[in-house]
Amino acid sequence: MSAARTGRWWTVAGVVIVLYSFFPLLWMISLAFKPPSDIVSGSPQFWPTSWTLDNFAQIFSQPLFTRALINSVGIALIATALSVVIAMFAAYAIARLEFPGKKVLLSLALAIAMFPQAALVGPLFDMWRGLAIYDTWIGLIIPYLTFALPLSIWTLSAFFRQIPWEMEHAAQVDGATPWQAFRKVVVPLAAPGVFTTAILTFFFCWNDFLFAISLTSTNSARTVPAALAFFQGASYFESPVPYIMAASVVVTIPVVILVLIFQRRIVAGLTSGAVKG
Template sequence: MGDRRVSHWWTAGGLLILVWALFPLLWMVSLSFKDPNTFRSESPTFFPKQWVWTNYKTVFSDSLFTSALRNSIIVALVATLLSVIIAMFAAYAIARMDFPGKKFLLSMALAIAMFPQAALVGPLFNMWRNLGIYDTLLGLIIPYLTFALPLSIWTMSAFFRQIPWEMEQAAQVDGATAWQAFRKVIVPLAAPGLFTTAILTFFFCWNEFLLAISLTSTDRARTVPAALSFFTGASQFQSPITAIMAASVVVTIPVVILVLIFQRRIMAGLTAGAVKG
Protein backbone atom coordinates (compact mmCIF):
# COMPACT_ATOMS: atom_id res chain seq x y z
CA MET A 1 0.00 0.00 0.00
CA GLY A 2 2.82 2.35 0.84
CA ASP A 3 4.63 1.63 -2.41
CA ARG A 4 1.47 2.38 -4.39
CA ARG A 5 1.03 5.70 -2.58
CA VAL A 6 4.66 6.63 -3.30
CA SER A 7 4.20 5.75 -6.99
CA HIS A 8 1.13 7.99 -7.13
CA TRP A 9 3.15 10.88 -5.68
CA TRP A 10 5.88 10.29 -8.28
CA THR A 11 3.25 10.27 -11.05
CA ALA A 12 1.70 13.50 -9.77
CA GLY A 13 5.12 15.12 -9.52
CA GLY A 14 6.00 14.03 -13.05
CA LEU A 15 2.74 15.46 -14.41
CA LEU A 16 3.36 18.73 -12.60
CA ILE A 17 6.83 19.02 -14.12
CA LEU A 18 5.43 18.16 -17.56
CA VAL A 19 2.78 20.89 -17.33
CA TRP A 20 5.37 23.38 -16.09
CA ALA A 21 7.66 22.56 -19.03
CA LEU A 22 4.94 22.54 -21.69
CA PHE A 23 3.16 25.73 -20.59
CA PRO A 24 5.58 28.15 -22.36
CA LEU A 25 5.36 26.10 -25.56
CA LEU A 26 1.55 26.00 -25.48
CA TRP A 27 1.41 29.74 -24.75
CA MET A 28 3.72 30.39 -27.70
CA VAL A 29 1.50 28.30 -30.01
CA SER A 30 -1.60 30.08 -28.73
CA LEU A 31 -0.15 33.54 -29.35
CA SER A 32 0.92 32.55 -32.86
CA PHE A 33 -2.74 31.99 -33.82
CA LYS A 34 -4.09 35.23 -32.34
CA ASP A 35 -5.03 38.22 -34.51
CA PRO A 36 -2.13 40.74 -34.32
CA ASN A 37 -4.56 43.66 -34.65
CA THR A 38 -6.80 42.77 -31.73
CA PHE A 39 -4.96 40.41 -29.37
CA ARG A 40 -4.00 43.29 -27.02
CA SER A 41 -7.31 45.10 -27.08
CA GLU A 42 -9.30 42.06 -25.97
CA SER A 43 -9.50 40.61 -22.48
CA PRO A 44 -6.59 38.20 -21.96
CA THR A 45 -7.40 34.56 -22.77
CA PHE A 46 -5.13 31.56 -23.01
CA PHE A 47 -6.65 30.27 -26.26
CA PRO A 48 -7.45 32.70 -29.08
CA LYS A 49 -11.11 33.57 -29.55
CA GLN A 50 -10.56 33.44 -33.29
CA TRP A 51 -7.84 31.29 -34.80
CA VAL A 52 -6.04 33.00 -37.70
CA TRP A 53 -3.09 32.09 -39.93
CA THR A 54 -2.08 35.72 -40.48
CA ASN A 55 1.10 35.48 -38.43
CA TYR A 56 2.40 32.46 -40.34
CA LYS A 57 1.71 34.16 -43.66
CA THR A 58 3.60 37.21 -42.39
CA VAL A 59 6.54 35.07 -41.32
CA PHE A 60 6.97 33.20 -44.59
CA SER A 61 6.51 36.36 -46.67
CA ASP A 62 9.36 38.07 -44.82
CA SER A 63 12.77 37.62 -46.44
CA LEU A 64 14.47 38.14 -43.07
CA PHE A 65 12.98 34.93 -41.69
CA THR A 66 13.29 32.79 -44.83
CA SER A 67 16.95 33.70 -45.33
CA ALA A 68 17.66 33.10 -41.64
CA LEU A 69 15.95 29.71 -41.81
CA ARG A 70 18.11 28.78 -44.79
CA ASN A 71 21.25 29.93 -42.98
CA SER A 72 20.34 27.93 -39.86
CA ILE A 73 19.82 24.77 -41.87
CA ILE A 74 23.13 25.15 -43.72
CA VAL A 75 25.19 26.06 -40.65
CA ALA A 76 23.65 23.37 -38.44
CA LEU A 77 23.99 20.59 -41.01
CA VAL A 78 27.57 21.43 -42.03
CA ALA A 79 28.77 21.89 -38.44
CA THR A 80 27.07 18.65 -37.40
CA LEU A 81 28.57 16.65 -40.26
CA LEU A 82 32.10 17.95 -39.64
CA SER A 83 31.77 17.50 -35.89
CA VAL A 84 30.66 13.88 -36.19
CA ILE A 85 33.44 12.98 -38.65
CA ILE A 86 36.23 14.65 -36.65
CA ALA A 87 34.92 13.41 -33.30
CA MET A 88 34.61 9.86 -34.64
CA PHE A 89 38.34 9.56 -35.34
CA ALA A 90 39.36 11.45 -32.19
CA ALA A 91 37.08 9.35 -29.97
CA TYR A 92 38.36 6.12 -31.53
CA ALA A 93 41.96 7.12 -30.82
CA ILE A 94 41.11 8.03 -27.22
CA ALA A 95 39.16 4.81 -26.62
CA ARG A 96 41.47 2.35 -28.38
CA MET A 97 45.01 3.68 -28.29
CA ASP A 98 47.47 4.39 -25.51
CA PHE A 99 49.50 7.55 -26.08
CA PRO A 100 51.03 10.17 -23.80
CA GLY A 101 48.63 12.87 -22.70
CA LYS A 102 45.42 11.00 -23.51
CA LYS A 103 43.72 11.87 -20.23
CA PHE A 104 44.97 15.45 -20.47
CA LEU A 105 43.50 15.72 -23.98
CA LEU A 106 40.10 14.50 -22.81
CA SER A 107 40.22 16.83 -19.82
CA MET A 108 41.02 19.79 -22.06
CA ALA A 109 38.08 18.88 -24.28
CA LEU A 110 35.77 19.08 -21.29
CA ALA A 111 37.38 22.35 -20.19
CA ILE A 112 36.67 23.86 -23.61
CA ALA A 113 33.05 22.71 -23.38
CA MET A 114 32.66 24.52 -20.03
CA PHE A 115 34.44 27.69 -21.16
CA PRO A 116 32.00 30.65 -21.34
CA GLN A 117 31.21 31.74 -24.87
CA ALA A 118 30.83 35.39 -23.83
CA ALA A 119 34.56 35.56 -23.06
CA LEU A 120 35.41 34.65 -26.66
CA VAL A 121 32.99 36.94 -28.49
CA GLY A 122 35.31 39.98 -28.45
CA PRO A 123 38.47 38.19 -29.69
CA LEU A 124 36.49 36.28 -32.31
CA PHE A 125 34.88 39.50 -33.54
CA ASN A 126 38.30 41.11 -34.13
CA MET A 127 39.87 37.96 -35.62
CA TRP A 128 36.99 37.34 -37.99
CA ARG A 129 37.04 40.93 -39.26
CA ASN A 130 40.79 40.75 -39.89
CA LEU A 131 40.42 37.39 -41.66
CA GLY A 132 37.47 38.58 -43.75
CA ILE A 133 35.02 35.92 -42.55
CA TYR A 134 32.89 38.15 -40.33
CA ASP A 135 29.20 37.95 -41.25
CA THR A 136 29.69 34.76 -43.24
CA LEU A 137 28.43 31.21 -42.80
CA LEU A 138 32.02 30.01 -42.39
CA GLY A 139 32.47 32.48 -39.55
CA LEU A 140 29.66 30.71 -37.68
CA ILE A 141 30.52 27.13 -38.60
CA ILE A 142 34.06 27.33 -37.17
CA PRO A 143 33.10 28.43 -33.60
CA TYR A 144 30.07 26.13 -33.61
CA LEU A 145 32.36 23.26 -34.51
CA THR A 146 34.79 24.25 -31.75
CA PHE A 147 32.15 24.18 -29.03
CA ALA A 148 30.38 21.08 -30.37
CA LEU A 149 33.48 18.88 -30.65
CA PRO A 150 34.16 18.34 -26.91
CA LEU A 151 30.70 16.93 -26.24
CA SER A 152 30.87 14.89 -29.44
CA ILE A 153 34.24 13.38 -28.53
CA TRP A 154 33.14 12.61 -24.97
CA THR A 155 29.90 10.93 -26.10
CA MET A 156 31.45 8.89 -28.89
CA SER A 157 34.47 7.73 -26.90
CA ALA A 158 32.06 6.14 -24.41
CA PHE A 159 30.47 4.17 -27.23
CA PHE A 160 33.81 3.06 -28.66
CA ARG A 161 34.93 1.83 -25.24
CA GLN A 162 31.88 -0.44 -25.08
CA ILE A 163 32.73 -2.25 -28.33
CA PRO A 164 34.76 -5.44 -27.66
CA TRP A 165 38.32 -5.09 -28.90
CA GLU A 166 38.25 -8.75 -30.00
CA MET A 167 35.79 -8.01 -32.82
CA GLU A 168 38.23 -5.65 -34.48
CA GLN A 169 41.10 -8.09 -33.97
CA ALA A 170 39.04 -10.91 -35.49
CA ALA A 171 38.37 -8.82 -38.58
CA GLN A 172 42.09 -8.14 -38.98
CA VAL A 173 42.87 -11.84 -38.55
CA ASP A 174 40.43 -12.56 -41.39
CA GLY A 175 42.49 -10.30 -43.64
CA ALA A 176 40.92 -6.89 -43.17
CA THR A 177 43.16 -3.87 -42.90
CA ALA A 178 42.93 -1.54 -39.91
CA TRP A 179 40.88 0.93 -41.98
CA GLN A 180 38.54 -1.81 -43.24
CA ALA A 181 38.02 -3.15 -39.71
CA PHE A 182 37.26 0.34 -38.49
CA ARG A 183 34.89 1.16 -41.35
CA LYS A 184 33.05 -2.18 -41.61
CA VAL A 185 33.05 -3.37 -38.00
CA ILE A 186 33.58 -0.53 -35.53
CA VAL A 187 31.56 2.24 -37.19
CA PRO A 188 28.38 0.13 -37.69
CA LEU A 189 28.53 -1.02 -34.05
CA ALA A 190 29.00 2.58 -32.90
CA ALA A 191 26.13 3.85 -35.08
CA PRO A 192 23.88 4.66 -32.07
CA GLY A 193 26.64 6.84 -30.65
CA LEU A 194 27.18 8.58 -33.99
CA PHE A 195 23.47 9.20 -34.30
CA THR A 196 23.16 10.56 -30.77
CA THR A 197 26.16 12.84 -31.26
CA ALA A 198 24.70 14.18 -34.50
CA ILE A 199 21.37 15.00 -32.83
CA LEU A 200 22.94 16.79 -29.85
CA THR A 201 25.31 18.76 -32.07
CA PHE A 202 22.49 19.76 -34.41
CA PHE A 203 20.40 21.01 -31.48
CA PHE A 204 23.30 23.10 -30.18
CA CYS A 205 23.95 24.70 -33.58
CA TRP A 206 20.24 25.24 -34.24
CA ASN A 207 19.54 27.01 -30.93
CA GLU A 208 22.78 28.97 -30.44
CA PHE A 209 22.19 32.73 -30.07
CA LEU A 210 25.21 34.55 -28.62
CA LEU A 211 27.68 33.82 -31.42
CA ALA A 212 24.98 34.18 -34.07
CA ILE A 213 24.09 37.69 -32.92
CA SER A 214 27.71 38.77 -32.34
CA LEU A 215 29.40 37.44 -35.49
CA THR A 216 26.78 38.59 -38.01
CA SER A 217 25.49 42.00 -39.00
CA THR A 218 23.25 41.38 -42.03
CA ASP A 219 20.77 38.83 -43.33
CA ARG A 220 23.55 37.21 -45.36
CA ALA A 221 24.60 34.89 -42.53
CA ARG A 222 22.25 35.63 -39.64
CA THR A 223 20.54 32.50 -38.28
CA VAL A 224 17.01 32.17 -36.93
CA PRO A 225 17.69 32.75 -33.19
CA ALA A 226 19.46 36.02 -34.02
CA ALA A 227 16.98 37.04 -36.71
CA LEU A 228 14.03 36.76 -34.33
CA SER A 229 15.39 39.67 -32.30
CA PHE A 230 15.09 41.88 -35.41
CA PHE A 231 11.68 40.62 -36.41
CA THR A 232 8.79 43.10 -36.85
CA GLY A 233 5.13 42.78 -37.66
CA ALA A 234 3.52 43.13 -41.06
CA SER A 235 3.48 46.91 -40.56
CA GLN A 236 4.69 49.52 -38.09
CA PHE A 237 1.20 49.71 -36.59
CA GLN A 238 1.14 46.03 -35.61
CA SER A 239 2.79 44.44 -32.61
CA PRO A 240 5.46 41.94 -33.68
CA ILE A 241 4.77 39.62 -30.73
CA THR A 242 2.37 37.29 -32.52
CA ALA A 243 4.59 37.13 -35.61
CA ILE A 244 7.64 36.36 -33.44
CA MET A 245 5.67 33.58 -31.74
CA ALA A 246 4.72 32.14 -35.13
CA ALA A 247 8.36 32.16 -36.24
CA SER A 248 9.37 30.56 -32.94
CA VAL A 249 6.82 27.79 -33.45
CA VAL A 250 8.14 27.11 -36.94
CA VAL A 251 11.69 26.58 -35.66
CA THR A 252 10.77 24.91 -32.34
CA ILE A 253 8.18 22.29 -33.26
CA PRO A 254 10.53 20.29 -35.54
CA VAL A 255 13.10 20.15 -32.74
CA VAL A 256 10.48 18.98 -30.24
CA ILE A 257 9.34 16.27 -32.66
CA LEU A 258 12.92 15.06 -33.15
CA VAL A 259 13.45 14.87 -29.40
CA LEU A 260 10.25 12.87 -28.89
CA ILE A 261 11.11 10.46 -31.70
CA PHE A 262 14.76 9.90 -30.78
CA GLN A 263 14.64 10.41 -27.01
CA ARG A 264 15.77 6.84 -26.31
CA ARG A 265 18.83 7.19 -28.51
CA ILE A 266 19.67 10.52 -26.93
CA MET A 267 19.47 9.03 -23.44
CA ALA A 268 21.52 6.03 -24.55
CA GLY A 269 24.22 8.38 -25.80
CA LEU A 270 24.27 10.44 -22.62
CA THR A 271 24.43 7.38 -20.33
CA ALA A 272 26.82 5.26 -22.43
CA GLY A 273 29.71 4.01 -20.37
CA ALA A 274 28.06 4.93 -17.08
CA VAL A 275 27.72 1.25 -16.11
CA LYS A 276 30.51 -1.19 -16.72
CA GLY A 277 29.33 -4.69 -17.61
Protein backbone atom coordinates in the same frame (compact mmCIF):
# COMPACT_ATOMS: atom_id res chain seq x y z
CA MET B 1 3.84 5.03 3.33
CA SER B 2 2.86 2.10 1.11
CA ALA B 3 4.51 1.44 -2.24
CA ALA B 4 1.21 2.04 -4.08
CA ARG B 5 0.73 5.45 -2.48
CA THR B 6 4.34 6.38 -3.18
CA GLY B 7 3.85 5.41 -6.81
CA ARG B 8 0.74 7.61 -7.06
CA TRP B 9 2.64 10.59 -5.62
CA TRP B 10 5.43 10.08 -8.13
CA THR B 11 2.84 9.93 -10.92
CA VAL B 12 1.24 13.17 -9.76
CA ALA B 13 4.65 14.82 -9.53
CA GLY B 14 5.52 13.63 -13.04
CA VAL B 15 2.27 15.03 -14.46
CA VAL B 16 2.88 18.39 -12.77
CA ILE B 17 6.41 18.56 -14.16
CA VAL B 18 5.21 17.68 -17.68
CA LEU B 19 2.45 20.33 -17.56
CA TYR B 20 4.91 22.90 -16.23
CA SER B 21 7.33 22.06 -19.04
CA PHE B 22 4.67 22.18 -21.76
CA PHE B 23 3.05 25.45 -20.64
CA PRO B 24 5.60 27.74 -22.40
CA LEU B 25 5.19 25.69 -25.58
CA LEU B 26 1.38 25.95 -25.42
CA TRP B 27 1.63 29.68 -24.73
CA MET B 28 3.92 30.11 -27.73
CA ILE B 29 1.50 28.18 -29.97
CA SER B 30 -1.42 30.24 -28.69
CA LEU B 31 0.33 33.52 -29.46
CA ALA B 32 1.36 32.26 -32.90
CA PHE B 33 -2.27 31.73 -33.93
CA LYS B 34 -3.61 34.95 -32.39
CA PRO B 35 -4.42 37.98 -34.53
CA PRO B 36 -2.39 41.06 -33.55
CA SER B 37 -5.54 42.67 -32.12
CA ASP B 38 -5.68 40.00 -29.39
CA ILE B 39 -2.20 40.93 -28.17
CA VAL B 40 -3.22 44.52 -27.33
CA SER B 41 -6.70 43.60 -26.20
CA GLY B 42 -7.89 45.04 -22.90
CA SER B 43 -9.12 41.59 -21.82
CA PRO B 44 -6.38 39.14 -22.81
CA GLN B 45 -7.15 35.42 -23.05
CA PHE B 46 -4.95 32.36 -23.17
CA TRP B 47 -6.50 30.96 -26.36
CA PRO B 48 -7.08 33.15 -29.44
CA THR B 49 -10.53 34.66 -29.90
CA SER B 50 -10.17 33.68 -33.57
CA TRP B 51 -7.53 31.31 -34.90
CA THR B 52 -5.56 32.66 -37.85
CA LEU B 53 -2.74 31.51 -40.11
CA ASP B 54 -1.93 35.03 -41.27
CA ASN B 55 1.07 35.23 -38.92
CA PHE B 56 2.70 32.25 -40.62
CA ALA B 57 1.92 33.63 -44.09
CA GLN B 58 3.46 36.93 -43.01
CA ILE B 59 6.76 35.47 -41.80
CA PHE B 60 7.20 33.27 -44.88
CA SER B 61 6.67 36.32 -47.07
CA GLN B 62 9.65 38.05 -45.44
CA PRO B 63 13.14 37.35 -46.85
CA LEU B 64 14.49 37.99 -43.35
CA PHE B 65 12.94 34.75 -42.07
CA THR B 66 13.22 32.52 -45.14
CA ARG B 67 16.88 33.34 -45.63
CA ALA B 68 17.57 32.85 -41.92
CA LEU B 69 15.85 29.47 -42.03
CA ILE B 70 18.08 28.36 -44.90
CA ASN B 71 21.13 29.60 -43.01
CA SER B 72 20.14 27.74 -39.85
CA VAL B 73 19.60 24.44 -41.65
CA GLY B 74 22.79 24.68 -43.69
CA ILE B 75 25.10 25.85 -40.91
CA ALA B 76 23.71 23.37 -38.35
CA LEU B 77 23.97 20.40 -40.74
CA ILE B 78 27.51 21.23 -41.88
CA ALA B 79 28.74 21.87 -38.32
CA THR B 80 27.10 18.66 -37.10
CA ALA B 81 28.57 16.53 -39.90
CA LEU B 82 32.08 17.92 -39.41
CA SER B 83 31.87 17.59 -35.64
CA VAL B 84 30.72 13.97 -35.72
CA VAL B 85 33.30 12.87 -38.33
CA ILE B 86 36.23 14.58 -36.60
CA ALA B 87 35.06 13.46 -33.15
CA MET B 88 34.81 9.82 -34.29
CA PHE B 89 38.45 9.68 -35.34
CA ALA B 90 39.69 11.63 -32.32
CA ALA B 91 37.62 9.59 -29.86
CA TYR B 92 38.73 6.32 -31.45
CA ALA B 93 42.38 7.32 -31.09
CA ILE B 94 41.86 8.34 -27.47
CA ALA B 95 39.99 5.14 -26.65
CA ARG B 96 42.34 2.71 -28.46
CA LEU B 97 45.80 4.25 -28.31
CA GLU B 98 48.05 4.79 -25.33
CA PHE B 99 50.03 8.02 -25.41
CA PRO B 100 51.32 10.47 -22.80
CA GLY B 101 48.87 13.13 -21.67
CA LYS B 102 45.71 11.35 -22.81
CA LYS B 103 43.80 12.11 -19.62
CA VAL B 104 45.03 15.70 -19.65
CA LEU B 105 43.81 16.04 -23.25
CA LEU B 106 40.33 14.84 -22.30
CA SER B 107 40.24 17.18 -19.31
CA LEU B 108 41.27 20.13 -21.49
CA ALA B 109 38.61 19.22 -24.03
CA LEU B 110 35.93 19.26 -21.36
CA ALA B 111 37.28 22.55 -19.99
CA ILE B 112 36.96 24.12 -23.45
CA ALA B 113 33.33 23.01 -23.63
CA MET B 114 32.63 24.80 -20.33
CA PHE B 115 34.46 28.01 -21.34
CA PRO B 116 32.09 31.02 -21.40
CA GLN B 117 31.14 31.92 -24.95
CA ALA B 118 30.75 35.60 -24.14
CA ALA B 119 34.48 35.85 -23.43
CA LEU B 120 35.26 34.89 -27.05
CA VAL B 121 32.82 37.12 -28.91
CA GLY B 122 35.03 40.24 -28.84
CA PRO B 123 38.25 38.55 -30.01
CA LEU B 124 36.39 36.53 -32.64
CA PHE B 125 34.73 39.68 -33.96
CA ASP B 126 38.10 41.33 -34.57
CA MET B 127 39.73 38.16 -35.93
CA TRP B 128 36.89 37.33 -38.29
CA ARG B 129 36.87 40.86 -39.74
CA GLY B 130 40.61 40.63 -40.32
CA LEU B 131 40.26 37.22 -41.99
CA ALA B 132 37.27 38.39 -44.07
CA ILE B 133 35.00 35.63 -42.72
CA TYR B 134 32.77 37.89 -40.63
CA ASP B 135 29.11 37.49 -41.57
CA THR B 136 29.73 34.21 -43.41
CA TRP B 137 28.71 30.60 -42.84
CA ILE B 138 32.26 29.52 -42.03
CA GLY B 139 32.48 32.34 -39.50
CA LEU B 140 29.72 30.61 -37.50
CA ILE B 141 30.69 27.01 -38.24
CA ILE B 142 34.16 27.39 -36.71
CA PRO B 143 32.93 28.61 -33.27
CA TYR B 144 30.24 25.93 -33.28
CA LEU B 145 32.88 23.28 -33.91
CA THR B 146 35.04 24.72 -31.16
CA PHE B 147 32.36 24.15 -28.55
CA ALA B 148 30.72 21.05 -30.02
CA LEU B 149 33.87 18.98 -30.65
CA PRO B 150 35.07 18.63 -27.02
CA LEU B 151 31.74 17.26 -25.81
CA SER B 152 31.45 15.05 -28.91
CA ILE B 153 34.92 13.59 -28.34
CA TRP B 154 34.24 13.02 -24.65
CA THR B 155 30.94 11.25 -25.37
CA LEU B 156 32.17 9.09 -28.24
CA SER B 157 35.36 8.02 -26.46
CA ALA B 158 33.17 6.41 -23.78
CA PHE B 159 31.38 4.37 -26.46
CA PHE B 160 34.53 3.27 -28.22
CA ARG B 161 36.02 2.07 -24.93
CA GLN B 162 33.08 -0.31 -24.53
CA ILE B 163 33.69 -2.07 -27.85
CA PRO B 164 35.92 -5.15 -27.33
CA TRP B 165 39.24 -5.21 -29.17
CA GLU B 166 38.52 -8.81 -30.16
CA MET B 167 35.83 -7.76 -32.64
CA GLU B 168 38.27 -5.60 -34.57
CA HIS B 169 40.92 -8.30 -34.46
CA ALA B 170 38.41 -10.86 -35.75
CA ALA B 171 37.52 -8.58 -38.67
CA GLN B 172 41.19 -8.07 -39.52
CA VAL B 173 41.84 -11.84 -39.30
CA ASP B 174 39.06 -12.29 -41.85
CA GLY B 175 40.95 -10.01 -44.21
CA ALA B 176 39.59 -6.56 -43.37
CA THR B 177 41.97 -3.60 -43.33
CA PRO B 178 42.10 -1.37 -40.20
CA TRP B 179 39.97 1.20 -42.03
CA GLN B 180 37.40 -1.42 -43.03
CA ALA B 181 37.29 -2.78 -39.49
CA PHE B 182 36.71 0.72 -38.16
CA ARG B 183 34.06 1.58 -40.74
CA LYS B 184 32.16 -1.72 -40.83
CA VAL B 185 32.57 -2.97 -37.24
CA VAL B 186 33.41 -0.20 -34.79
CA VAL B 187 31.22 2.61 -36.13
CA PRO B 188 28.02 0.48 -36.41
CA LEU B 189 28.51 -0.78 -32.86
CA ALA B 190 28.94 2.80 -31.65
CA ALA B 191 25.91 4.00 -33.65
CA PRO B 192 23.85 4.99 -30.55
CA GLY B 193 26.68 7.23 -29.38
CA VAL B 194 27.24 8.69 -32.84
CA PHE B 195 23.53 9.42 -33.20
CA THR B 196 23.30 11.01 -29.74
CA THR B 197 26.36 13.15 -30.43
CA ALA B 198 24.91 14.31 -33.75
CA ILE B 199 21.57 15.25 -32.17
CA LEU B 200 23.17 17.20 -29.30
CA THR B 201 25.52 19.01 -31.69
CA PHE B 202 22.69 19.89 -34.06
CA PHE B 203 20.58 21.29 -31.21
CA PHE B 204 23.50 23.40 -30.00
CA CYS B 205 24.06 24.89 -33.46
CA TRP B 206 20.34 25.30 -34.14
CA ASN B 207 19.59 27.14 -30.89
CA ASP B 208 22.68 29.36 -30.64
CA PHE B 209 21.97 33.06 -30.30
CA LEU B 210 25.15 34.70 -28.98
CA PHE B 211 27.47 33.85 -31.86
CA ALA B 212 24.71 34.28 -34.44
CA ILE B 213 23.87 37.81 -33.30
CA SER B 214 27.48 38.88 -32.71
CA LEU B 215 29.24 37.47 -35.77
CA THR B 216 26.67 38.44 -38.41
CA SER B 217 25.36 41.76 -39.68
CA THR B 218 23.21 40.88 -42.70
CA ASN B 219 20.88 38.16 -43.89
CA SER B 220 23.70 36.36 -45.70
CA ALA B 221 24.61 34.30 -42.62
CA ARG B 222 22.19 35.34 -39.87
CA THR B 223 20.35 32.33 -38.39
CA VAL B 224 16.78 32.20 -37.10
CA PRO B 225 17.48 32.86 -33.37
CA ALA B 226 19.31 36.08 -34.33
CA ALA B 227 16.78 37.02 -37.02
CA LEU B 228 13.93 36.92 -34.49
CA ALA B 229 15.44 39.97 -32.79
CA PHE B 230 14.82 42.00 -35.97
CA PHE B 231 11.18 41.09 -36.48
CA GLN B 232 8.78 44.05 -36.68
CA GLY B 233 5.05 44.49 -36.89
CA ALA B 234 3.24 45.50 -40.06
CA SER B 235 3.19 49.05 -38.70
CA TYR B 236 4.83 51.05 -35.93
CA PHE B 237 1.80 50.57 -33.69
CA GLU B 238 1.44 46.82 -34.26
CA SER B 239 3.11 44.31 -31.96
CA PRO B 240 5.57 41.89 -33.62
CA VAL B 241 4.91 39.26 -30.93
CA PRO B 242 2.54 37.09 -33.06
CA TYR B 243 5.08 36.97 -35.90
CA ILE B 244 7.95 36.15 -33.53
CA MET B 245 5.89 33.36 -31.95
CA ALA B 246 4.88 32.00 -35.36
CA ALA B 247 8.53 31.86 -36.40
CA SER B 248 9.39 30.21 -33.08
CA VAL B 249 6.76 27.54 -33.69
CA VAL B 250 8.15 26.87 -37.16
CA VAL B 251 11.67 26.27 -35.82
CA THR B 252 10.64 24.54 -32.56
CA ILE B 253 7.98 22.04 -33.55
CA PRO B 254 10.24 20.08 -35.96
CA VAL B 255 12.86 19.77 -33.21
CA VAL B 256 10.25 18.50 -30.76
CA ILE B 257 8.98 15.98 -33.31
CA LEU B 258 12.55 14.85 -33.99
CA VAL B 259 13.16 14.23 -30.30
CA LEU B 260 9.87 12.37 -29.88
CA ILE B 261 10.60 10.13 -32.85
CA PHE B 262 14.16 9.28 -31.84
CA GLN B 263 13.84 9.56 -28.06
CA ARG B 264 14.59 5.87 -27.51
CA ARG B 265 17.83 6.04 -29.46
CA ILE B 266 18.82 9.27 -27.70
CA VAL B 267 18.18 7.80 -24.25
CA ALA B 268 19.89 4.55 -25.22
CA GLY B 269 22.91 6.49 -26.39
CA LEU B 270 23.17 8.60 -23.26
CA THR B 271 22.74 5.70 -20.87
CA SER B 272 25.05 3.36 -22.80
CA GLY B 273 27.81 5.90 -22.71
CA ALA B 274 27.47 6.20 -18.96
CA VAL B 275 27.85 2.49 -18.16
CA LYS B 276 31.63 2.35 -18.38
CA GLY B 277 34.55 4.65 -18.85
